[in-house]
Amino acid sequence: MAASALGWALRAARQVLPSPCAGQVRGYYVDWRMLRDVKRRKLAYEYADERLRINAIRKNTILPRELQEVADKEIAALPRDSCPVRIRNRCILTSRPRGVKRRWRLSRIVFRHFADHAQMSGIQRAMW
Amino acid sequence: STSSVLSTEKDESTPSRDTTTEVASKGQESTAETPKQKLIDIIGTMKVEVSYRNKQLKAREVKKQGTNKLEGPESEGATLQKATEDVQRGKPINPELLEAASAVASSLPLNKKQTVSELLAQLRRHEETTDRQKKGGTINIRNVISEMSIKRQSPAQRGVRISSRISLELDEDGQRIKPGRLSAQSSDSRSLKVGRRLNIFTKASTETENAPKTESPPTIWDLEFAKEVAAVTAQPPRNGFEEMIQWTKEGILWEFPIDNEAGMEDDAEFHEHIFLEKHLEGFPKQGPIRHFMELVICGLSKNPYLSVKQKIEHIEWFQKYFEEKKEFLQEM
Numbered sequence: 072m073a074a075s076a077l078g079w080a081l082r083a084a085r086q087v088l089p090s091p092c093a094g095q096v097r098g099y100y101v102d103w104r105m106l107r108d109v110k111r112r113k114l115a116y117e118y119a120d121e122r123l124r125i126n127a128i129r130k131n132t133i134l135p136r137e138l139q140e141v142a143d144k145e146i147a148a149l150p151r152d153s154c155p156v157r158i159r160n161r162c163i164l165t166s167r168p169r170g171v172k173r174r175w176r177l178s179r180i181v182f183r184h185f186a187d188h189a190q191m192s193g194i195q196r197a198m199w
Numbered sequence: 200s201t202s203s204v205l206s207t208e209k210d211e212s213t214p215s216r217d218t219t220t221e222v223a224s225k226g227q228e229s230t231a232e233t234p235k236q237k238l239i240d241i242i243g244t245m246k247v248e249v250s251y252r253n254k255q256l257k258a259r260e261v262k263k264q265g266t267n268k269l270e271g272p273e274s275e276g277a278t279l280q281k282a283t284e285d286v287q288r289g290k291p292i293n294p295e296l297l298e299a300a301s302a303v304a305s306s307l308p309l310n311k312k313q314t315v316s317e318l319l320a321q322l323r324r325h326e327e328t329t330d331r332q333k334k335g336g337t338i339n340i341r342n343v344i345s346e347m348s349i350k351r352q353s354p355a356q357r358g359v360r361i362s363s364r365i366s367l368e369l370d371e372d373g374q375r376i377k378p379g380r381l382s383a384q385s386s387d388s389r390s391l392k393v394g395r396r397l398n399i400f401t402k403a404s405t406e407t408e409n410a411p412k413t414e415s416p417p418t419i420w421d422l423e424f425a426k427e428v429a430a431v432t433a434q435p436p437r438n439g440f441e442e443m444i445q446w447t448k449e450g451i452l453w454e455f456p457i458d459n460e461a462g463m464e465d466d467a468e469f470h471e472h473i474f475l476e477k478h479l480e481g482f483p484k485q486g487p488i489r490h491f492m493e494l495v496i497c498g499l500s501k502n503p504y505l506s507v508k509q510k511i512e513h514i515e516w517f518q519k520y521f522e523e524k525k526e527f528l529q530e531m
Contacts, residue, residue: 120512120513120516121516124513124516124517124520127495128491128520131491133487133490133491133494134487134488134491135487135528135531137527137531138524138527138528141524141527
């Protein structure tokens, strides 16, 4: 009860979007895990170039090893969320981490729900 | 007509010129004072000039004789004034007329000068009205018609015109292609910008309309107002089409037909992408670093997804990095 009240008070993760349209806008992510995933994606995008360059120095047989060790330390010093490996392709509607089809970014349950209600374009029940 | 009057009066003997000139000048001043009269005179001169050009030598001769006679007695300033006035008016005010008027006035028992001035005024008005009535209409029409020329439409041209009107060519959207606008400005022979200026309107000085704004950056209130206006005018979309339009404006929806190079404006030539060795000037010419950078350049030149700027940024970052590590490298 208290936990739910707290949850309600803090709400779900929110993004402040100045919405120009007058209709209903979803201003919240499904849950905190989704928010963290969003943060990771943003950071990964920011540090992508640097990581690429430092890795190019590291994965090398030409440059001296000392230089590569220095590069190792540098890349470890970058924020942890900046590496793309930590990104998880979650379902965009339910934030389910598993069973997500990449093409639709939906988990299998949501996909099935929409497909049965004929709201997925070009999807038909298989029968052969 | 005035010309005949002038020819007959040439032979008359000239009485005392000074009085007549004085009176004449006074008379002219009294008449010329009214601005309306001045305007009428100006218009009269314009028309009279044209008429004199078109007419024969008689008028010119008369004018010349009139000016000559005027130039004769150049004793007083009044005469010069009168001469200038006359020359301006374009009509020789007829010293003969003045003589006649003065003679008539002298014959009458009343105040001479007044009668002479009144007579002259009346005469002038009469002359002007007659002139205008006689030549005004004809001159105008003549002016206009002289510049116009009858255009003969050849049957071929007519056919073209008719066919251009009934053009059944359809665009892709199903709209008719316009038959190449007949520009209102230059239609065949005549154009609006050719011809003599009439000088009817005075050129209004173009007012500097808030040329420099007092506050160069828009104030916060202006921005707020603009935002309010935008919020009020942005009505929710009435149908799916408007929704899609809105999305396209925001950038959520792509523009159709899809342009593969939308947002990608790489104006650089291929040689800027491939030959990147000129950016390697900051690096040492020998050693492993050079070897490494050459490999980097080779990889970048094969990359079609990066713009030239991005490639240069990569190389510059490496340059900075290796400069920072120089001391470290030299220790080794």
